[in-house]
Amino acid sequence: MKEDKTFNIRTMGCQMNERDSETLAGMLTELGYVHVDDPKKADVAIINTCSVRDNADKRFFGTLGQLKKVKEQRPGFIVCVCGCMMQQQTVIDELKAKYPWVDIVFGTYNIHEFPALLQKVSLEKEKIIDVWDSPGGIIEGLPHERRYSFKAFVNIMYGCNNFCTYCIVPYTRGRERSRRPQDIIAEARRLAADGVKEITLLGQNVNSYDGGECDFAGLLYMLNGVPGIERIRFMTSHPKDLSERLIQAYRDCGKLCHNIHLPVQSGSNAVLRRMNRHYDREKYLGIVRKLRDAVPDITISTDIIVGFPGETERDFQDTLDLVNEVKYDSAFTFLYSKRPGTPAAEYEDQIEESVKHERFGRLVDAVNTHAAEKNAAMIGRRERILVEGPSRHNKETLTGRTDGFKVVDFAGPDTLIGGFCDVEITEGKTFSLKGKLL
Ligand code: 5AD
Ligand code: SF4
Numbered sequence: 001m002k003e004d005k006t007f008n009i010r011t012m013g014c015q016m017n018e019r020d021s022e023t024l025a026g027m028l029t030e031l032g033y034v035h036v037d038d039p040k041k042a043d044v045a046i047i048n049t050c051s052v053r054d055n056a057d058k059r060f061f062g063t064l065g066q067l068k069k070v071k072e073q074r075p076g077f078i079v080c081v082c083g084c085m086m087q088q089q090t091v092i093d094e095l096k097a098k099y100p101w102v103d104i105v106f107g108t109y110n111i112h113e114f115p116a117l118l119q120k121v122s123l124e125k126e127k128i129i130d131v132w133d134s135p136g137g138i139i140e141g142l143p144h145e146r147r148y149s150f151k152a153f154v155n156i157m158y159g160c161n162n163f164c165t166y167c168i169v170p171y172t173r174g175r176e177r178s179r180r181p182q183d184i185i186a187e188a189r190r191l192a193a194d195g196v197k198e199i200t201l202l203g204q205n206v207n208s209y210d211g212g213e214c215d216f217a218g219l220l221y222m223l224n225g226v227p228g229i230e231r232i233r234f235m236t237s238h239p240k241d242l243s244e245r246l247i248q249a250y251r252d253c254g255k256l257c258h259n260i261h262l263p264v265q266s267g268s269n270a271v272l273r274r275m276n277r278h279y280d281r282e283k284y285l286g287i288v289r290k291l292r293d294a295v296p297d298i299t300i301s302t303d304i305i306v307g308f309p310g311e312t313e314r315d316f317q318d319t320l321d322l323v324n325e326v327k328y329d330s331a332f333t334f335l336y337s338k339r340p341g342t343p344a345a346e347y348e349d350q351i352e353e354s355v356k357h358e359r360f361g362r363l364v365d366a367v368n369t370h371a372a373e374k375n376a377a378m379i380g381r382r383e384r385i386l387v388e389g390p391s392r393h394n395k396e397t398l399t400g401r402t403d404g405f406k407v408v409d410f411a412g413p414d415t416l417i418g419g420f421c422d423v424e425i426t427e428g429k430t431f432s433l434k435g436k437l438l
Contacts, residue, residue, distance in 0.1 A: 112139045152196045156203050215245065244290075264322065309344055309349050310349040377428070385400035387418065410423050
């Protein structure tokens, strides 16, 4: 019997990349390939890269180096690299110079071409570098191999127009393009028919979605009417585009989860200005207040960058103050990382690594204190959980998420996986909760 050909995809970075990897996996499955966990045992290995911070860059070259030995032992092994890093000429130059054995290099704009590139390489045994420098139209109807049967990502827009001065994304993912509302609704209906209960709408800046007559809030109202979909989430939203209509949608749309990821980046107005964020701390705090007025139990998470060029101790204190005022449920904290080609990389007043790390430590302490307090305050509450599978920490227990996106571990039968159940929260930790099945 002829054995199936196999593939492995290593995904770095954000949910956009994860979604792109689902597309790549979908295309490979259609070609008859089967997924394997170990890239060294695969016929085709793909690394889907991220360039948002420099540690991702470093990890990429490390991972790629590990595949070199496999390639030497097994010349038929096909190595493909794609994703945000490939949209940077310096990376392509480095690949050509030091990694000429890589078979296929493609970018974020031509993922749909992957099957053709793979076929060409398989037949002609030549290396291909095919990176577009700007997006073509949005391609509908690509296959996806989803990780979960009961929850799914749905892209609603691609790219970003904001040019935050620290960020590489507008250069690697191009200008904003929104999918047509009817295509998004049709996808949601198909997913619901397939048993999906929760969708997460994806975009770099979802609330600047522009579907012609339909804005982001309008899209939420429409999706709220799709039978079978029980929960709607989205990420990421930008405070400058957070409209009254969106806040009203939280009141009106029963399926919209009581949770928002609202990156603040800094609590200092001077830093926010130099980051080109188009809001100040007062406006941000006003939005948080309005959201909490509209949805008292809303959970709020954020992204914060420490050590942006020119950040003084005073600026950093403003960030700490803001964190202590908002009391986030959780926060992703990042050390500022210089991204070549972005304006902030050229700023003269870069912050010393030791100062960045010291501030980072204080910020993480504050964030964790609030996260633990918020979670402890949930003890005794009854929560509806979408059960995802066995817990990562303890295979004997199940894990799932509350409407507010908090992880809850609890004991229960495997038959609950993929469905909803009610639990009582019995313990609150910094990053998760424990519960008892009701
Ligand atoms: N340095 C550090 N953090 C960054 N982010 C984006 N670019 C950088 C950078 N150059 C963070 C922002 C963003 C998140 C996805 O990554 O906080 O919201
Ligand atoms: Fe980057 Fe800013 Fe766009 Fe987010 S909004 S992707 S941080 S440029």
